[in-house]
Amino acid sequence: xxxxxxxxxxxxxxxxxxxxxxxxxxxxxxxxxxxxxxxxxxxxxxxxxxxxxxxxxxxxxxxxxxxxxxxxxxxxxxxxxxxxxxxxxxxxxxxxxxxxxxxxxxxxxxxxxxxxxxxxxxxxxxxxxxxxxxxxxxxxxxxxxxxxxxxxxxxxxxxxxxxxxxxxxxxxxxxxxxxxxxxxxxxxxxxxxxxxxxxxxxxxxxxxxxxxxxxxxxxxxxxxxxxxxxxxxxxxxxxxxxxxxxxxxxxxxxxxxxxxxxxxxxxxxxxxxxxxxxxxxxxxxxxxxxxxxxxxxxxxxx
Amino acid sequence: xxxxxxxxxxxxxxxxxxxxxxxxxxxxxxxxxxxxxxxxxxxxxxxxxxxxxxxxxxxxxxxxxxxxxxxxxxxxxxxxxxxxxxxxxxxxxxxxxxxxxxxxxxxxxxxxxxxxxxxxxxxxxxxxxxxxxxxxxxxxxxxxxxxxxxxxxxxxxxxxxxxxxxxxxxxxxxxxxxxxxxxxxxxxxxxxxxxxxxxxxxxxxxxxxxxxxxxxxxxxxxxxxxxxxxxxxxxxxxxxxxxxxxxxxxxxxxxxxxxxxxxxxxxxxxxxxxxxxxxxxxxxxxxxxxxxxxxxxxxxxxxxxxxxxxxxxxxxxxxxxxxxxxxxxxxxxxxxxxxxxxxxxxxxxxxxxxxxxxxxxxxxxxxxxxxxxxxxxx
Numbered sequence: 001x002x003x004x005x006x007x008x009x010x011x012x013x014x015x016x017x018x019x020x021x022x023x024x025x026x027x028x029x030x031x032x033x034x035x036x037x038x039x040x041x042x043x044x045x046x047x048x049x050x051x052x053x054x055x056x057x058x059x060x061x062x063x064x065x066x067x068x069x070x071x072x073x074x075x076x077x078x079x080x081x082x083x084x085x086x087x088x089x090x091x092x093x094x095x096x097x098x099x100x101x102x103x104x105x106x107x108x109x110x111x112x113x114x115x116x117x118x119x120x121x122x123x124x125x126x127x128x129x130x131x132x133x134x135x136x137x138x139x140x141x142x143x144x145x146x147x148x149x150x151x152x153x154x155x156x157x158x159x160x161x162x163x164x165x166x167x168x169x170x171x172x173x174x175x176x177x178x179x180x181x182x183x184x185x186x187x188x189x190x191x192x193x194x195x196x197x198x199x200x201x202x203x204x205x206x207x208x209x210x211x212x213x214x215x216x217x218x219x220x221x222x223x224x225x226x227x228x229x230x231x232x233x234x235x236x237x238x239x240x241x242x243x244x245x246x247x248x249x250x251x252x253x254x255x256x257x258x259x260x261x262x263x264x265x266x267x268x269x270x271x272x273x274x275x276x277x278x279x280x281x282x283x284x285x286x287x288x289x290x291x292x293x294x295x296x297x298x299x300x301x302x
Numbered sequence: 303x304x305x306x307x308x309x310x311x312x313x314x315x316x317x318x319x320x321x322x323x324x325x326x327x328x329x330x331x332x333x334x335x336x337x338x339x340x341x342x343x344x345x346x347x348x349x350x351x352x353x354x355x356x357x358x359x360x361x362x363x364x365x366x367x368x369x370x371x372x373x374x375x376x377x378x379x380x381x382x383x384x385x386x387x388x389x390x391x392x393x394x395x396x397x398x399x400x401x402x403x404x405x406x407x408x409x410x411x412x413x414x415x416x417x418x419x420x421x422x423x424x425x426x427x428x429x430x431x432x433x434x435x436x437x438x439x440x441x442x443x444x445x446x447x448x449x450x451x452x453x454x455x456x457x458x459x460x461x462x463x464x465x466x467x468x469x470x471x472x473x474x475x476x477x478x479x480x481x482x483x484x485x486x487x488x489x490x491x492x493x494x495x496x497x498x499x500x501x502x503x504x505x506x507x508x509x510x511x512x513x514x515x516x517x518x519x520x521x522x523x524x525x526x527x528x529x530x531x532x533x534x535x536x537x538x539x540x541x542x543x544x545x546x547x548x549x550x551x552x553x554x555x556x557x558x559x560x561x562x563x564x565x566x567x568x569x570x571x572x573x574x575x576x577x578x579x580x581x582x583x584x585x586x587x588x589x590x591x592x593x594x595x596x597x598x599x600x601x602x603x604x605x606x607x608x609x610x611x612x613x614x615x616x617x618x619x620x621x622x623x624x625x626x627x628x629x630x631x632x633x634x635x636x637x638x639x640x641x642x643x644x645x646x647x648x649x650x651x652x653x654x655x656x657x658x659x660x661x662x663x664x665x666x667x668x669x670x671x672x673x674x675x676x677x678x679x680x
Binding site for chain 2: 023024029053055149199204243250282285
């Protein structure tokens with residue numbers, strides 16, 4: 001199966017893709033490119049982030065991304081907030097608007113909830129579960145979470161288990177069970193780990209992926225290797241210049257890093273068959289993303 | 303004393319033309335340097351390089367880093383931990399001063415605090431085993447920043463150090479703690495938590511039979527969503543945190559005072575990528591809204607000057623990716639430079655462009671040579 005086909009397969013069959021990776025390696029770009037492709041494949045897609053500085057809007061050409069889902073055709077965006085998720089949980093998910101005054105609007109109680117370790121993580125997962133499975137109408141076919149950086153993502157994914165073991169009871173526990181079972185369904189949900197072929201990033205990936213695989217209920221779907229250089233034609237007229245040397249040097253280091261990745265994964269039973277999608281370095285990314293750029297990144301569709 | 307923008311431009315590149323030495327001036331004259339930046343821009347590496355170069359210039363430097371790359375700690379030969387540890391440089395490095403570094407690891411700091419402040423080892427053990435505590439203690443933001451500021455204050459008031467470099471966490475929320483170090487934002491709001499939780503903790507100690515008596519309307523609301531059982535261990539943890547943080551709360555004014563001193567500098571680290579530039583602008587804006595101004599900016603991963611010059615010489619259809627990168631870099635750098643130069647500081651903001659590194663800098667030799675890029679000339 002070609003890489004493009006494999007990517008399109010994921011986008012056609014999954015309901016949730018959780019995108020993570022180290023800071024500054026292109027998680028948001030990958031999330032947005034996948035979302036554009038999924039829309040082109042005919043799916044209704046919601047891209048979600050939970051970030052202080054909103055990043056998906058500029059790439060998708062949508063301004064004013066807030067907690068409220070904003071749709072433009074088959075593409076929706078939202079920048080969820082912990083407070084908003086909590087309110088939605090009470091009013092939409094539990095449909096207990098009578099509790100709103102007591103719980104959400106009461107500052108004392110609200111600060112209690114936001115102080116509970118892991119609470120905002122749980123509410124984010126619950127809000128996504130609601131969007132895909134419970135919302136009254138026009139649910140998205142696919143949600144892409146432009147997720148937290150690795151460490152924080154691990155914490156996000158271990159939260160449901162922690163809650164289930166914590167002695168919590170009541171509606172939160174019941175809902176957490178539902179959410180966790182859904183996240184653990186490999187037919188519906190997958191996480192994608194974004195990396196770049198640089199030594200330090202690859203070292204972190206080799207260390208992090210087995211931990212994530214063992215602790216997260218959601219299965220890893222693929223590693224997305226961003227900013228892969230094309231082969232530099234050594235026969236170019238300027239091939240002895242420092243620019244060529246620089247380009248070739250980067251290319252060599254990338255090859256070594258990719259080898260290191262392959263070697264690091266080869267001994268790991270669950271990860272040695274993990275698909276690796278190689279996305280090319282483009283030097284610069286259009287904002288908003290054009291179809292041509294998405295095709296360059298993910299391979300042409302049709 | 304104001305200089306023209308062009309003269310403030312520095313280059314750490316191979317053939318960089320250096321005019322003036324504002325980075326070294328800062329390293330030699332300032333008491334505190336706070337380094338800010340988005341994730342993945344090389345902020346910790348830049349903080350370490352600044353600290354090493356200051357030590358090279360003869361200063362006694364303390365470096366506080368939050369959640370650093372393990373490899374960097376390994377390169378410096380120190381363990382991750384709350385206590386400052388001396389970095390041992392090879393003699394040949396010619397470091398005249400000293401550098402001590404604490405690489406604050408969130409979980410280590412939390413565990414230490416729980417052990418130190420828990421009323422009994424038994425309760426400490428119980429909190430440390432609590433699954434939610436375990437899940438949260440690696441990533442809860444807030445308390446760690448307060449701890450870092452508390453350490454900053456302690457070090458800044460100590461005669462043992464000439465310069466303290468603080469590497470902040472890679473999150474824009476991270477700046478919240480600079481805005482109001484004397485307000486317990488988010489995590490524990492004033493006394494609210496203890497008023498709410500003390501009855502729960504008490505109820506836990508007394509046994510569940512007494513809960514009904516304590517379940518006033520508010521608690522009824524909370525427990526109708528969470529159930530009751532787990533609130534006890536949260537409660538103990540949060541009460542502990544509150545005591546720790548309130549201790550710091552009392553010294554918050556002194557920290558604010560330090561942050562506003564002329565001898566405190568803020569340095570932004572960024573890379574010439576569109577998304578990183580957006581994050582940098584947001585950070586800068588937030589910083590200004592808190593009443594702080596940047597002193598300087600470090601731009602990592604810039605294309606080396608010889609590479610750029612070559613690109614002008616070779617045919618336009620060769621190295622197109624690198625060419626696209628160079629063009630984007632020019633636009634982003636112009637935008638970033640304009641943004642940061644809109645400073646209210648009369649002396650202007652220095653800019654240091656650091657070449658994209660072609661060798662591994664996460665070794666002692668690598669980081670030493672990297673830190674020389676922060677020198678005024680060669």
